Amino acid sequence: MVDFKLDEMQEMLRELAQEFARDEIRPNAEHWDEESVYPKETIQLAHEMGLLNLHIPEAYGGPGLGCMEEVLVNEELAWGDPGFATAAYATALACAPIITGATEEQKNVWLRKVAEEGALASYAVTEPGAGSDVAAIQTTAVRDGDEYVINGSKMW
Structure with a gap:
């Protein structure tokens, strides 16, 4: 039988994301929506707390986690505000082609900017x-x- 229980690290990550959503996202979501505010500072804070770009490999400055961990975090962020979760996750979409198809030089430059500096990227x-x-x-x-x-x- 398959065990679907979260491991200790996954549960801690989920709880951190839940607290972040409760304390930082939900209290601001209505304002962001009504005033058409892009929540850059809160996205940066989520990055600093280790909640974003979890799939970036360790070799390029990221935590090298998997899809399950990203889903756990994004579910909680979306509970806080789906718009915030979408905006915060957009950089991950832009990083995926870099991870799979870029040169080592490009990976070292761009993935490190995202993982270490919290740079934002777009997927046009x-x-x-x-x-x-x-x-x-x-x-x-x-x-x-x-x-x-x-x-x-x-x-x-």
Whole structure:
């Protein structure tokens, strides 16, 4: 029989995320929503408390945890405010392609900025004519000497 109990570390992480959601997110969620505030300071605080970007490998400054730990934390953050959880987790979406496809130099630069400094990253997929269907995107990046020229538009 499979044991679905959380281990001690997972339970501690879940409790930390729950306390953070209760103390830092829920009291501010209505204000953020009504005033269209991006909660950058609270996202930074979540980073400092070790609640974000849990999947970044230890080799690049992260904790190297798995999907289960990320789900536990994000469930609690979303209880605090789904909008906050989405904003806080967006950087993780941008890091996934770096983890799986970047060069070692790129990983060392960008993953460390996220893991160690709390840098934010974006995942620019959504386009006006394609939504989030990556097979239908039209934006291109063409090398021009030492730079790239980007043609197209993104939204959000």
